[in-house]
Amino acid sequence: QSALTQPASVSGSPGQSITISCTGTSSDIGGYNYVSWYQQHPGKAPKLMIYDVTNRPSGVSSRFSGSKSGNTASLTISGLQAEDEADYYCTSYASSGTPVVFGGGTKLTVL
């Protein structure tokens, strides 16, 4: 059982927007602005997409955005494209237990 809760799957059509939620507690997501999101294609290493809740690394499309409200963080992908089909993981710093906690991952299907 993962420390952060994500939906197992989401789907959308090309051009649409989708949002993936990531729910934690006040000891992780709610207590710190250290939420990051990773994209993982099959057989590949995770790739950083969002860091510190809302920031995009250089080279990541502006179609990807992050936000947080209370103990829940969200990743929104607008203008869905076929290449966005992948698994997405949220992670956060945590002050209790392990310092890094992951979500269970969300499989994004582009219809």
Place this chain on the structure above:
Amino acid sequence: QVQLEQSGAEVKKPGASVKVSCKTSGYSLTGHYMHWVRQAPGQGLEWMGWINPNSGVTDYAQKFQGRVTMTRDTSISTAYMELNRLRSDDTAVYYCARRVSGNSWYFDYWGQGTLVTVSS
């Protein structure tokens, strides 16, 4: 450019040990904490621990305490993760991941992963 190059796939018998290497280039190993994350087949990511390559200080997830050892050799810019007393459920891809410097907590570069298969 920053690169993390991991050692190749391993097949081990239950009870054996495995040591995975992560050779870094494009930056100073001692400037960033190195974390290890694993992913069982079809499963999510699981944090294992970190090493401060500058001091050698480590912190391990409780689940792996007593079985995992993270080390580094700064002369060859390489970090290592050794897991002992392997079980079948240790079959996974093991990743090294560089934590960004400073106060934030995210991984900006990852190794390509090393598949460790534990089977009799």
